[in-house]
Amino acid sequence: MIAIQTDDVDIGALIAAAKRQGTGAIVVFDGVVRDDEITEMELEAYVDVAIQELKNIAKDATEQFRLLHVDIIHRIGRLTVGENILIIVVSAGHRPEAYAGSRYILEEIKKGVPIWKKELTKDGGRWVPGEHSHGKPKTV
Amino acid sequence: MTVKIRFFARFRELLGTDIVTDVAPGTMFTSLIISVAKKNPEGCAAIFDETGAFHEFVILMKNGKRIEIADVAETAVVDGDEIAVFPPVAGG
Numbered sequence: 001m002i003a004i005q006t007d008d009v010d011i012g013a014l015i016a017a018a019k020r021q022g023t024g025a026i027v028v029f030d031g032v033v034r035d036d037e038i039t040e041m042e043l044e045a046y047v048d049v050a051i052q053e054l055k056n057i058a059k060d061a062t063e064q065f066r067l068l069h070v071d072i073i074h075r076i077g078r079l080t081v082g083e084n085i086l087i088i089v090v091s092a093g094h095r096p097e098a099y100a101g102s103r104y105i106l107e108e109i110k111k112g113v114p115i116w117k118k119e120l121t122k123d124g125g126r127w128v129p130g131e132h133s134h135g136k137p138k139t140v
Numbered sequence: 141m142t143v144k145i146r147f148f149a150r151f152r153e154l155l156g157t158d159i160v161t162d163v164a165p166g167t168m169f170t171s172l173i174i175s176v177a178k179k180n181p182e183g184c185a186a187i188f189d190e191t192g193a194f195h196e197f198v199i200l201m202k203n204g205k206r207i208e209i210a211d212v213a214e215t216a217v218v219d220g221d222e223i224a225v226f227p228p229v230a231g232g
Contacts, residue, residue: 044230046148046224049204068164074231081191086232094192106232114201114224115231127150130197 025098046114063100141219148226154183
């Protein structure tokens with residue numbers, strides 16, 4: 001499942017669906033809204049492009065790390081502290097591939113997928129600064 | 141001919157988004173964005189420096205593909221183009 005959506009997801013159901021023949025490890029990354037003295041977080045995406053880029057990242061990760069299953073769900077809209085922002089579920093034969101594949105997907109999303117976060121506070125809001133500028137995504 | 145311009149994040153707040161505009165054949169990429177952005181001085185300053193060049197951090201897409209500023213600044217837009225202009229991404 002590759003999705004950008006406002007609704008939350010059932011992580012337990014994703015884990016159950018990620019158990020494929022040959023699965024020996026499932027790694028779940030769950031990024032949540034941190035309590036940085038904010039009231040809410042607002043997320044925005046260039047949805048059509050972001051979905052395609054997430055699919056490309058999942059395909060690359062599957063090939064590089066021999067993953068058996070990948071889910072990436074990135075939420076948009078207004079979220080409160082503690083809510084899920086990004087859920088990545090990967091299944092692999094062994095834990096090194098599962099951990100590495102999950103980390104690769106997360107870092108690639110941060111590098112280049114057109115999604116933005118605005119932290120809303122009592123005094124207004126501030127856009128979370130991105131780490132990568134124009135052109136092709138840069139490596140850290 | 142018509143071109144759609146999409147701003148995102150802070151640029152969207154300042155300039156709006158999904159702006160469909162009629163342009164003359166031969167309209168250059170940079171001049172088109174400037175003409176739309178200058179409707180709000182703060183929005184224009186967020187995207188362009190005082191010389192009228194894109195800030196280094198600005199990201200451009202044409203029809204869903206990233207493009208280098210140097211490659212497109214002096215090229216003409218084409219009928220039906222969708223151009224996206226946005227600040228560095230911050231997903232995850």
